[in-house]
Structure formats: structure tokens, C-alpha cells
Amino acid sequence: MNKIFKMAIRNLMRYKRRTLLTALLITVGILTVILFSGLAGSFKEMMIGQITDSNLAQMQIHKKGYVSSIDSMPLNLNLSPKEYKTIEKILQDHPDVVAYAPRIKLSAMLSNYAETTNIRLNAVDPEKETMVCPDVGNRMVFKDNVREKIFVKPGEIIIPKNLATGMKIKAGSPVVIVAQNKDGSINGLNFTVAAIIESVLGPQGKEGYIHIKDARTLLRMEKPEVTEIAIRIKNFNKLNAVYADLKSSLLKFKNKKGGLIFEIHTWEKLSPFVNIANMIDIMTISMKLIMIAIVLISILNVMIMSVYERIREIGTMIAIGTSPNKIMGLFLSEGFFLGLISGIAGNVIGIAGIYLLNIFKIRFSFGRMDNLILSPAININELFWLTAIVLLVSVFATLQPAYKASKMEPVDALRHV
Amino acid sequence: MALVQIENVSKTYQMGEVPVKALQDVSLSIEEASFVSFVGPSGSGKTTILNLIGCLDKPTAGDVFVAGEHVNLLNRRQSAAFRGSVLGFIFQSFNLLPVLTAYENIEYPLVMIRNISQSMRSKAVQKVLKAVGIMEQKDKFPDQLSGGQKQRVAVARALVTQPKLVLADEPTANLDKKSAVNVIQLMRSMRDEFGTTFIFSTHDPKIMKEAEVIFTLEDGMLVN
Numbered sequence: 001m002n003k004i005f006k007m008a009i010r011n012l013m014r015y016k017r018r019t020l021l022t023a024l025l026i027t028v029g030i031l032t033v034i035l036f037s038g039l040a041g042s043f044k045e046m047m048i049g050q051i052t053d054s055n056l057a058q059m060q061i062h063k064k065g066y067v068s069s070i071d072s073m074p075l076n077l078n079l080s081p082k083e084y085k086t087i088e089k090i091l092q093d094h095p096d097v098v099a100y101a102p103r104i105k106l107s108a109m110l111s112n113y114a115e116t117t118n119i120r121l122n123a124v125d126p127e128k129e130t131m132v133c134p135d136v137g138n139r140m141v142f143k144d145n146v147r148e149k150i151f152v153k154p155g156e157i158i159i160p161k162n163l164a165t166g167m168k169i170k171a172g173s174p175v176v177i178v179a180q181n182k183d184g185s186i187n188g189l190n191f192t193v194a195a196i197i198e199s200v201l202g203p204q205g206k207e208g209y210i211h212i213k214d215a216r217t218l219l220r221m222e223k224p225e226v227t228e229i230a231i232r233i234k235n236f237n238k239l240n241a242v243y244a245d246l247k248s249s250l251l252k253f254k255n256k257k258g259g260l261i262f263e264i265h266t267w268e269k270l271s272p273f274v275n276i277a278n279m280i281d282i283m284t285i286s287m288k289l290i291m292i293a294i295v296l297i298s299i300l301n302v303m304i305m306s307v308y309e310r311i312r313e314i315g316t317m318i319a320i321g322t323s324p325n326k327i328m329g330l331f332l333s334e335g336f337f338l339g340l341i342s343g344i345a346g347n348v349i350g351i352a353g354i355y356l357l358n359i360f361k362i363r364f365s366f367g368r369m370d371n372l373i374l375s376p377a378i379n380i381n382e383l384f385w386l387t388a389i390v391l392l393v394s395v396f397a398t399l400q401p402a403y404k405a406s407k408m409e410p411v412d413a414l415r416h417v
Numbered sequence: 418m419a420l421v422q423i424e425n426v427s428k429t430y431q432m433g434e435v436p437v438k439a440l441q442d443v444s445l446s447i448e449e450a451s452f453v454s455f456v457g458p459s460g461s462g463k464t465t466i467l468n469l470i471g472c473l474d475k476p477t478a479g480d481v482f483v484a485g486e487h488v489n490l491l492n493r494r495q496s497a498a499f500r501g502s503v504l505g506f507i508f509q510s511f512n513l514l515p516v517l518t519a520y521e522n523i524e525y526p527l528v529m530i531r532n533i534s535q536s537m538r539s540k541a542v543q544k545v546l547k548a549v550g551i552m553e554q555k556d557k558f559p560d561q562l563s564g565g566q567k568q569r570v571a572v573a574r575a576l577v578t579q580p581k582l583v584l585a586d587e588p589t590a591n592l593d594k595k596s597a598v599n600v601i602q603l604m605r606s607m608r609d610e611f612g613t614t615f616i617f618s619t620h621d622p623k624i625m626k627e628a629e630v631i632f633t634l635e636d637g638m639l640v641n
Contacts, residue, residue: 003528010516316512319473320574321501321530323494411473414508 004326008333011306012341018305022298023342029291030346030386031353036287038354038376039362040280046372048277052267054135055207057101057230059243060270061087061250064260066228067269073107073120075182078225083261087229090249096233096242099131102226104215108179110159110208112167119163121177122207123215126150132232136209140195143171148194151209156194158209164196171195177210181219189218239266288386292393295342299335299397307331307401314405315413324406331402332395339394343387354378418485419446420582420614421470426479428465428637439465440476440637447616447630449581452608454628455618461634463618464586470616471504471584472496484581501530505575505613507585507604511567513559513574519566520546520555523573531578545573548610549603565596569603576607583607585617589624601627 012019052058066077079087084102091100104123109116127150129136137151140158152158157177159169169175171193178188191210199206216224233242243266250262268274307314317327354376362374428440440462447453455463468474469481472488473496481488484503491499500506513522523545527538546552549569559567568588575583585604589597601624604615619625633641 003525007514007516014516312510312512313514316506316508316514317529318497319471319500319506320526321497321499321504323497323530326529411468414473414512 001329004329004333005337008330008337011330011334012337015306018302019338019341022302022338023345025298026291026295026339026342026390027346027349029294030343030390031350033284033287033291033386034346034350034378034383035353035357035376037284037382038350038357038378039374040284041378042374042376044277044280046374047273048267050135051271051273052133052236054133054139056267056270057132058233058236058239059231059246059264059266061229061231061246061262061264062227064263067263067265073105073227075106075219075227078104078182078227079229079262080225081223084224084226084229086253087250087262090246091229091231094242094245094249096235096238096245097231098234099128099232101125101128101132101230102212103129103228103230104212104219104225105207105227106179106215106219108177108218110163110167111176111178112169112173113176115167117163117167119160119177120207121157121179121210121215123210123212124152125212126152129230132230139198141171141198142195152194152211154211154213155191156211157191158195158197159193160206160208161196161198162206163208164193169193169196177218179218181221183220185220187218187220189214288389292389295339295390295393296397299338299394300400302338303331303335303398303401306334307405310405311408311413311416314408315410315416318408318410319414327408328402328406331405332398335394335398335402336391339391342394343390346390347383347387350378350383418482420449420451420484421445421447421616422480422482423466423470424480424482426466426469426476426481428462428469428474429477438637440469442479443634443637443639444479445632445639447614449614450608450612451614451630452605452628453614453616453630453632454625455616455632455634456620456625457634458620460636462637463620463634465637466634467584467586467616467618470582471506472500501526501578503581505578505580505583507568507571507575507583507588507617509587509590511559511564511571511591513567513570515559518556518558519551519562519570522559522570523577526574526578541577541579542573545577548576548607549573563596564592565599568592568596568600572600572603572607576611576613579611580613582614582616585615587619588617589619589621594623597621597624598627 063077063079066074091097102125106121106123108119108121110119137147140151142148157175173193175191175193176188177191178186180186197209233239243264247264250264251260253261255261314327357376364372364374423443423445426440426443427438430437430439443466455466457463469476470483472491475489486499488499514525517525520542523542524538527533527541546555549572551566551569551573554562554566562570589600592600605627607613608615625631632639
């Protein structure tokens with residue numbers, strides 16, 4: 001076997017320029033995949049992080065039917081205190097749930113005493129909310145840029161940036177919020193603007209914040225109802241498993257008609273970014289397919305040429321008694337080593353490229369979010385699989401020329417000029 | 418039984434739609450340790466008969482026996498194994514493997530075909546290197562050797578497995594006169610030293626004189 005490998009490597013070195021060009025082509029293919037995967041993966045993870053850690057949370061539980069009518073923010077689909085307790089018990093018992101936070105969602109009118117506009121509000125318990133969305137405060141600009149530990153206190157409101165700009169509202173400004181409760185009665189409360197919040201992607205990314213106690217007062221709730229429960233889990237990679245677990249626990253609760261009482265959704269069902277994330281995945285797969293095509297065609301081409309140029313040599317080897325398997329093994333080794341050399345070079349240059357991209361930080365804007373910094377990364381598993389695919393495709397591309405070489409008739413091969 | 422027994426062998430090639438009779442009803446036998454030459458003009462069937470003896474091709478009719486084996490009946494894999502164990506080949510264009518040194522070319526059949534140990538290989542290669550007189554050139558690649566040196570490496574490669582029979586198709590055709598005579602004399606001395614049967618083809622009268630047994634072919638028929 002060593003002799004075959006030695007001959008294979010020497011045969012590759014025999015046609016240095018051709019080997020170099022082919023290896024270069026494959027290396028560039030691998031480099032492109034690594035850089036694209038690194039950048040696109042980083043963008044995707046960052047955006048998902050932004051959405052789940054500063055706004056949506058990783059999962060949400062609602063009363064059944066709420067999400068399908070989420071745009072109108074209905075107040076008659078709130079969870080009762082008893083239902084909240086039931087869900088709370090399930091969440092407290094689940095080992096993978098690290099935090100949960102109750103929220104009340106409402107639509108209201110915002111007035112700065114000169115102008116009035118509508119506003120979507122997220123009423124939260126700030127301490128619990130920070131546990132579920134640890135980056136929520138990062139989006140807020142407080143008065144004099146002094147960040148408060150509890151980002152919203154009773155009597156305070158956080159206004160979305162676009163509204164604040166349009167209505168010339170600043171942190172510290174007094175405003176009035178007027179809202180209608182589920183019984184149709186209208187109530188108003190005075191607030192002080194505690195901070196201005198930057199938007200994130202998605203309809204829920206442009207909501208203001210008030211304290212949950214204020215929402216209950218504003219909506220004149222007799223009992224402490226909740227619109228949704230936001231959830232954070234220990235390991236984001238286990239999202240689907242925890243979701244399935246919680247869903248099956250919630251499925252047990254049915255109303256008198258036998259219908260479900262609760263519904264649970266992951267961020268993917270709640271944010272439009274999932275379509276962009278899917279598109280990124282499709283593009284990454286497309287890049288890999290292009291790389292596979294590059295490896296397949298370039299190695300197939302090189303090996304076909306190699307067999308054609310060495311017909312007499314193959315004839316000699318067969319004539320002196322080399323078995324067809326060893327002839328095949330020789331050519332398969334050549335394809336394998338060409339893939340291996342290219343794979344190693346592609347990985348090394350790719351890692352260097354990722355390192356350089358991290359040194360020269362790439363800043364970009366997405367939607368209303370500015371100054372986002374990409375931190376491209378690629379994990380060892382992905383590099384391993386990428387190399388494995390390149391090697392597999394290299395050997396596969398060599399199969400036909402190698403088989404052809406092994407099946408040559410020595411008398412014809414020796415006669416070849 | 419003779420080392421090579423050819424009985425009523427014919428071989429017809431199809432050149433497009435025209436059948437070409439390369440050999441017609443040839444019968445002959447060759448004894449062990451003999452030094453045999455097939456002579457005749459181009460197209461007389463010398464290469465064809467060597468290919469049949471060397472299990473590189475199969476006859477259209479008749480039977481070929483080599484070292485007691487009915488070689489017509491061997492399949493591809495069996496033929497390869499038989500060639501590796503019983504036969505040695507020397508080619509007109511030397512046919513050394515360009516990526517291997519002289520030493521590695523000679524060692525090739527022992528590694529790739531016989532699969533014998535490193536120490537045994539080393540002994541066998543050293544022995545033939547010394548016998549053919551190219552010890553100094555053992556680490557050179559084929560493109561660093563002269564024609565005569567290449568053919569000596571080819572002779573060594575053919576002999577290293579200690580075959581019963583070495584087939585050489587026009588082994589001197591690409592050599593100058595001096596080198597050609599040297600190579601034939603080398604082959605003969607190898608026959609004397611190792612007792613190997615040599616069969617070679619040539620159309621050079623000076624070379625054919627070196628043979629002990631000469632078969633003359635004309636238009637695919639044995640005439641002498």
C-alpha cells in the first residue's frame with residue numbers, strides 16, 4: 001500500500017503545473033465555502049441572537065389562537081391567573097428552562113400633549129424580562145446615557161426610536177398613554193419616558209415597554225392576566241427538543257369542547273427572519289454543491305487525462321503482472337491525494353481568512369439596525385465534514401478513469417503510441 | 418513437456434472490416450534454458466507470437482502451453498498472476514516506470530506482484546543490479562539514464578522475480594550497435610547464470626546470430 005501511495009504522490013508531482021492548478025481550483029472552492037459559511041453563519045446567529053435575546057425570547061406560550069390574530073393584539077385571549085400558574089408549574093419543573101417572563105401586549109394611543117399616535121406596547125416584569133431577554137437593555141438609550149439596572153419602573157415608558165424621532169420625544173419627556181380594555185372602556189395614564197429603544201427585525205421589534213403593573217392598571221384588569229409567557233432555555237441547540245417536551249405537556253390541557261387551551265411557538269414561528277435564515281441555509285448548501293461540482297469536474301478531468309497519457313505505462317504494469325485492483329488503487333490514490341492536498345490547503349487558507357475577517361471587523365446595517373459587527377466562525381465539525389466531502393467526491397470522480405485503467409487490455413495498451 | 422509448446426496456433430486480427438492473419442497454423446516447442454530468437458521482417462508475426470506466449474493475447478485457434486499451463490484458458494486475473502510468477506518482459510522502448518528510480522523499477526514486481534519482505538527484496542534487487550552492472554545508477558530515474566542503461570534496468574526487472582521465461586520484443590531496436598550487442602550478451606550471460614529461458618524477437622542479422630535457436634516467420638507462417 002505504501003508503494004502505491006508513494007507512486008501516486010510522485011505521479012501527481014510529475015505533472016506539477018496541472019496538479020497545482022487543479023489543487024488551486026479546489027482550494028479556492030473550499031475557501032469560498034468556508035468564508036461564506038463563516039460569514040453567513042455568523043450573520044444568521046447574530047440576527048437570531050438579536051431577535052431572541054433582546055426581544056422575542058426563544059419560545060412563547062399563548063392562549064390558543066392568539067398567534068393567528070397577533071397583529072390585532074387581542075386582549076380577550078389572555079391567560080387567566082390560574083392558567084398562568086399551571087404553565088408556571090410546567091416551566092419550573094422542566095430542567096432545561098432557565099427563565100420565563102409574563103408579558104401583556106397591548107395597542108394604545110401615545111400623546112406628547114401636542115401630537116397623538118398609536119403605539120404597540122409590551123408590558124413586562126423587568127427583572128424577569130431581563131432573565132429571558134438579557135440583551136433587551138442594550139437596545140435602550142437612557143437619559144444622560146446612564147443605564148438603569150431595572151430598565152422600566154412603574155410610571156415609566158420606553159418609546160421606540162422611530163416614534164420618538166417622529167414625535168420629538170426624548171428620555172425624560174412626559175407622555176400620556178390611552179388604551180381600551182377588553183370590555184371597551186378607555187383609560188389613560190401619565191408616564192415619563194425612561195429610554196428610547198432601537199428597533200429590531202420583525203413586528204414585535206418596534207414595540208415600546210411599560211411595567212406590567214401599569215398595564216394592569218391601564219387596562220383595569222381585575223385579575224392579573226398575562227398575554228404571553230416568554231421562555232429561555234439552557235442550551236439553544238436543544239430548542240426543538242425542549243419545544244417538543246413543553247408542547248406535549250401543554251397538549252394535556254383541553255377546554256370543555258375538547259379543544260386545546262394553550263399554544264407554544266419557537267422564535268421561528270414568530271419572526272419573519274426565519275425566511276432569511278432558511279435562505280441563508282439554502283445559499284450555504286448551494287455553495288457546497290458548487291464546490292462539489294468543482295471538485296468532481298476538475299478531478300475527473302485531470303484523471304481522465306492522466307489515464308490517457310499513461311496508457312503504455314498502464315500496459316507495462318499489467319503486462320508484468322500487476323493486478324487490476326492495484327492499478328485501480330493507484331489511480332484512486334492519486335485522486336484521493338489530490339483531494340487531500342487541496343482539502344488541507346483550503347482549510348488552512350480558510351481558517352486564516354476567517355481569522356483575518358475577525359481582525360478587520362466587518363460592520364453592516366440590517367433593516368433599522370446599524371453598526372452590527374460580524375464575527376465569522378467555523379467549527380471543527382464543519383471543516384471535518386467539508387474535507388470528508390472533498391475526499392469522497394475526489395475518490396468518486398476518480399472511479400471511472402481508474403476502472404478504465406484497470407480494465408485495459410495489455411496488448412492494446414502496449415501498442416498505444 | 419517443453420517449457421513452451423505451441424500447437425497449430427492461428428491469430429487473426431480485425432482491422433476495420435478486413436481480417437488480417439497475423440499467424441497461421443504455427444506449431445513449435447522451446448526447451449528450458451534455451452536462448453531463442455524469432456526473426457523475420459516487420460509484420461511477419463514476431464510480436465504476435467511473443468504476445469501469445471506472454472499471455473498478453475489469446476490465439477484465434479490452437480493451443481499455447483507455457484510451463485505446463487494451458488494459457489489460453491486463463492482469465493484476466495489468472496493471466497496477470499501467471500505473468501507475475503512465471504514470466505519476465507523486456508520491451509523495445511524499455512517501458513520503465515518514470516516515477517520510480519532504477520532500483521525501485523527493479524523492485525516493483527517484488528512489491529506489487531510478489532509482495533515479499535523488505536530484506537528479501539533488497540537481496541534480490543542487489544543481486545540483479547550487480548549482475549547487469551548498473552549498481553552506480555540505481556538511484557537515478559529513467560530520464561537520467563542512457564538507452565543501454567535503461568535496457569539493463571529492464572533486463573534486471575525481468576529477472577528479479579527469477580522467472581522461468583523472459584520474453585523480449587525487439588529489445589535492441591532502440592539501441593546503438595554497441596549497446597545492442599551488450600544487451601544481448603547480457604541476456605545470454607543471465608541465461609547462463611540463472612538458467613532462465615530467453616525468447617526475443619529481432620530483424621537485425623547481427624543480433625539474431627547470438628541466438629542458439631532461431632525461428633523464422635514470414636507472413637505469419639513458420640518457415641524455418
